[in-house]
Every structure is written in C-alpha cells, then in structure tokens.
Amino acid sequence: MSLLLTAMTLVLCIAMIVAAFVAILGKSLPIAILAAGLVSLVASVLFVILASPDVAMTEAAIGSGLSTFLFFFVLGRVRGGERDGEDEPGSEHG
Amino acid sequence: MVKRLLALLLLAAIGGIFTTLVLGYMPDAELNNTARYYADHTAADIGSANLVTAIVITYRGLDTLGEVTVLFLAAAILGLVLARGRRQVQARRELTPVGELLTTGSRVLVPLIMLLGVYVFVNGHLTPGGGFQGGAVIASGVLLLLLTDPLRQFAHTLIAAVESLAGVFYVAIGLMGLFLAGGFLDNRFLPIGTLGALFSAGAIPIIYTLIGLKVGAEFSVMLSDLSDTEAL
Numbered sequence: 372m373s374l375l376l377t378a379m380t381l382v383l384c385i386a387m388i389v390a391a392f393v394a395i396l397g398k399s400l401p402i403a404i405l406a407a408g409l410v411s412l413v414a415s416v417l418f419v420i421l422a423s424p425d426v427a428m429t430e431a432a433i434g435s436g437l438s439t440f441l442f443f444f445v446l447g448r449v450r451g452g453e454r455d456g457e458d459e460p461g462s463e464h465g
Numbered sequence: 466m467v468k469r470l471l472a473l474l475l476l477a478a479i480g481g482i483f484t485t486l487v488l489g490y491m492p493d494a495e496l497n498n499t500a501r502y503y504a505d506h507t508a509a510d511i512g513s514a515n516l517v518t519a520i521v522i523t524y525r526g527l528d529t530l531g532e533v534t535v536l537f538l539a540a541a542i543l544g545l546v547l548a549r550g551r552r553q554v555q556a557r558r559e560l561t562p563v564g565e566l567l568t569t570g571s572r573v574l575v576p577l578i579m580l581l582g583v584y585v586f587v588n589g590h591l592t593p594g595g596g597f598q599g600g601a602v603i604a605s606g607v608l609l610l611l612l613t614d615p616l617r618q619f620a621h622t623l624i625a626a627v628e629s630l631a632g633v634f635y636v637a638i639g640l641m642g643l644f645l646a647g648g649f650l651d652n653r654f655l656p657i658g659t660l661g662a663l664f665s666a667g668a669i670p671i672i673y674t675l676i677g678l679k680v681g682a683e684f685s686v687m688l689s690d691l692s693d694t695e696a697l
Contacts, residue, residue: 424593424594425515425517425593425594425595425598427593428585428593428594428598429597429598429601432598432601432602432605433601436601436602436605437601437604437605437608437684440605440608440609440612441608441688443612444608444611444612444688444691444692445691447612447615
C-alpha cells in the first residue's frame, strides 16, 4: 500500500470515528441520523480502498442510502404522531 | 457506577481483542487454494467477467437462493404484523406540507435512481454489484417517492405478482440447470458467449435480473407497508 493511500485510509478512519461519536453524543436527531449515514459512507469508501467494490456498493446502497432515508421517514412519522395525539384526543390508535 | 465500570471493562476487552487481531494480521502474499481455483477457472467455465458474481450465483447459488428466501420471509412477517394497523380511511390527519425542493428534486432523481438500479443488476456479471445492490437502489427510489408523498398508494397486487413470479422463475431456471446442464443453478444451459459482453455468462444475467426485481419488490413492499400503517 502506498504512503498516500495509507494516509488517506487513516484520515477516513478518523473521520468515521468522529462521525460515530457525533451520532451517539449529538443532541439533534437529524444530525445524528446524518452522521450515522456518514459512517456507512466512509466505510464504503474504505471497502473500495480494500479492493472489494461489491461490498462497497451494498454498504453505500443499504447502509448509507436506504437506512438513512428510513430513519428520516420514521422520525417524520413519530413527530407527526405526537401532533396527531394532541389534535385528536379521541382518535383510536392501533 | 458498577454498570459503567463493567461497560468500560467490556470495551477494553473488545479493544484488546481487536488490537491483537490487527497487529497479528499479515496479508497473504498469494491466493490460497480455493481462491486460486476460482481465479483460474471462472472465465473459462462460467464466462462471467465479475468473479464475485460467478461465485454468488453459480458456485454458491444455493446460498443466494436461501438469502432471497430469508428476505422474503422477513417481508411476509412484516406485512403480517403491520396488517393490524393498516389505515382504514385515507388522510385523517393533516400532514406537514412537503417542500418544493423535495418534490421537484424527486421528479428529476427517481427515474435516474431506478435506471441506475436496473443498470446495476443487468450488468451484474460485468461490473461490481448485482441483484441485491440493484434491488436496494430501486427500493431507495421508491422510498424517495414515499417521502415526497406519504399518502401515495402503490399497486400492491402488481408488486406482489412481480415478486412471486421472479421467485418462481428463479427456481425454474435452477431446475433447468439441473436437467440441461451440470447441476442445480448451473448457468451453462445457455451459451456462455464472449467474456465481457452483455449477453454472456449463460443464465447469470437472467438470474440476477430476477433477483434484482425480487429484492426491489420485497423492500418496496416493506416500505409501503410501514407507510400505510397508521399507528402501532
């Protein structure tokens, strides 16, 4: 592995760890979701560096794309649900 | 306090295990026997330019059939659990209006995302990626549609038909391999063709297209089930 590639890998690893800490410790939920998606994105770049593009595509499509979208979707639903309960106290759930 | 100490101890132990693993890791100078067999024989036997696809679809095709079955079971169970909370009346509640940027952006992006998904699984035997990746890309296009319009109704019967037919044809192609070629899911009952051409590698493009449709349909059904559910 060349020196440049090693340096890039180190930078990506550090970025991944920082993003993971932001996802865990961050106060804002949307930023935490984005940071969790960023962890997957950096992981997929690392997979490309490690010469496994097939795994990288799966990680980018599912880890970074689909699950980030899904978290945002659920976040929107949960917030809508809170407001829903206040507006219609008599509405039945479930 | 004790809990925190235990957690720290566990973290230190896991860190120690990984450190020894990483420090003791030496990359192989040459391929081991199994890998060398695949590297030497894939191009001549299977005709797939992407070695990973040849292993996933042909050499280890039965495992892939199992994975698709697991995904199908997950989608079916999710549908069963969520059927209880299915929305009866449409749009009882006021939804937050979706921004102009998301609406217009999704109009541009969704066709491109779908096209990329189809490209990924049709070219699974030539370029990285394949049925699972392409299917996930298609499902993320569907999810973008749902984000834009949460009340959108999808043609459930059509998606279910695509999903079931893809599964049936997948097994049928596997059986054709059993009768016309060397074994279950053998791709060589169709001509192998030239290495690197779109129509090559026997039945692999057909199998990967079916898997892509099946995975995309399964993920889309899961997402639209989640979206149709009023509350749990």
